[in-house]
Amino acid sequence: MRSLLLLLYWLLQEHRSNNATRELQYWTWWKSSQREREINLFILAREPEGFSIWNGPPFNNGQPNIKLERVPCTVSKFSENGSRLMVIKSTSEISVYDCHSLTEIKSFEIPSVLAATISPLGTYLQTFQKSSSPQDKNIVLWDIQTGSPVYQLFQKNMSKTTWPSLQFNSDESVVCRMATNEIQFFDPSDFSKGAVYRLRIPGVAAIELSRAPGSHVAAFVPESKGIPASVQIFSCNKDSQSLPSDVDKTNKSYYGESKLNYLTTDGSYEGLVDLRKDGPVHDVQWSSSGLEFAVVYGFMPAKATIFDKFRQTYTT
Numbered sequence: 001m002r003s004l005l006l007l008l009y010w011l012l013q014e015h016r017s018n019n020a021t022r023e024l025q026y027w028t029w030w031k032s033s034q035r036e037r038e039i040n041l042f043i044l045a046r047e048p049e050g051f052s053i054w055n056g057p058p059f060n061n062g063q064p065n066i067k068l069e070r071v072p073c074t075v076s077k078f079s080e081n082g083s084r085l086m087v088i089k090s091t092s093e094i095s096v097y098d099c100h101s102l103t104e105i106k107s108f109e110i111p112s113v114l115a116a117t118i119s120p121l122g123t124y125l126q127t128f129q130k131s132s133s134p135q136d137k138n139i140v141l142w143d144i145q146t147g148s149p150v151y152q153l154f155q156k157n158m159s160k161t162t163w164p165s166l167q168f169n170s171d172e173s174v175v176c177r178m179a180t181n182e183i184q185f186f187d188p189s190d191f192s193k194g195a196v197y198r199l200r201i202p203g204v205a206a207i208e209l210s211r212a213p214g215s216h217v218a219a220f221v222p223e224s225k226g227i228p229a230s231v232q233i234f235s236c237n238k239d240s241q242s243l244p245s246d247v248d249k250t251n252k253s254y255y256g257e258s259k260l261n262y263l264t265t266d267g268s269y270e271g272l273v274d275l276r277k278d279g280p281v282h283d284v285q286w287s288s289s290g291l292e293f294a295v296v297y298g299f300m301p302a303k304a305t306i307f308d309k310f311r312q313t314y315t316t
């Protein structure tokens with residue numbers, strides 16, 4: 001019997017009166033074949049000490065059944081397509097679970113791990129460890145199936161803008177990383193080749209690869225020696241890779257505040273997003289449909305606003 005499995009999950013945050021945050025993540029398996037259509041909803045309950053997995057409603061006597069007893073962890077994160085769950089169990093142990101069978105499929109022993117992330121399809125685990133010398137390659141990309149490292153490199157430090165070091169698009173067909181004055185592209189079928197393409201961008205300080213499709217990469221170069229900061233968007237198509245498809249040349253003052261610029265890859269629009277409060281921009285996230293984005297901004301108490309991609313405000 002061939003069945004098609006689809007998975008969805010979404011997040012709900014439930015704030016408990018005792019101020020401890022419990023997070024519930026729901027996901028659903030649709031098993032559909034010609035004869036049957038069966039929906040299994042699971043709930044991942046995240047508590048300060050770990051996570052457990054419950055079955056979804058309807059509940060017997062109002063109580064969910066425990067599908068997986070609490071696993072102690074500090075971090076739990078789904079792969080983007082929901083097939084696998086990465087769990088940081090301690091400062092030296094990371095496990096990967098299969099979300100369909102709810103079983104642990106691989107466990108990694110990685111001393112002093114400071115950060116870890118799972119690739120969009122759940123193929124790779126990427127870890128960051130403290131390193132004392134450039135010989136000590138502290139960023140490792142692991143093949144989850146085999147448990148072996150496929151690529152290793154040295155990176156002195158890690159911040160929100162430089163982690164994860166290797167960025168994947170949603171179908172893992174494009175992989176790149178920011179290096180000094182360049183963006184390096186890799187062959188996802190063979191990491192041993194190293195960087196197969198380099199795009200030179202002097203002074204680049206942050207990059208972001210588009211997810212689905214992985215057709216463009218945005219690069220930020222901060223203001224330096226009187227030259228204003230810029231954001232450039234490059235096409236990942238090899239033939240046009242060296243040409244920025246758009247450059248933000250707006251000469252607005254960035255002193256003392258942060259602004260949010262919105263640029264389209266086809267160059268049809270560029271400009272500031274109209275935020276209604278002074279202060280820093282704390283976070284920006286696209287919705288999964290890519291039709292709207294949410295911005296949290298301003299001095300405390302911060303404001304949260306959802307914009308549609310044509311920049312009409314929905315909700316504040």
Ligand SMILES: *[C@@H]1O[C@H](CO)[C@@H](O)[C@H](O)[C@H]1NC(C)=O
Binds near residue numbers: 081
């Ligand atoms: C996620 O990607 C993996 C690897 O391609 C695939 O085997 C799996 O079926 C995908 N899962 C979903 C829910 O799309």
Ligand SMILES: *[C@@H]1O[C@H](CO)[C@@H](O)[C@H](O)[C@H]1NC(C)=O
Binds near residue numbers: 156157158159162
């Ligand atoms: C590492 O940290 C130093 C000092 O905090 C900083 O100057 C440097 O830019 C950082 N490098 C990277 C790659 O983040």
Ligand SMILES: *[C@@H]1O[C@H](CO)[C@@H](O)[C@H](O)[C@H]1NC(C)=O
Binds near residue numbers: 249251
């Ligand atoms: C922006 O500023 C730079 C340096 O001050 C100047 O050379 C450039 O002409 C300005 N561009 C615009 C569009 O005003």
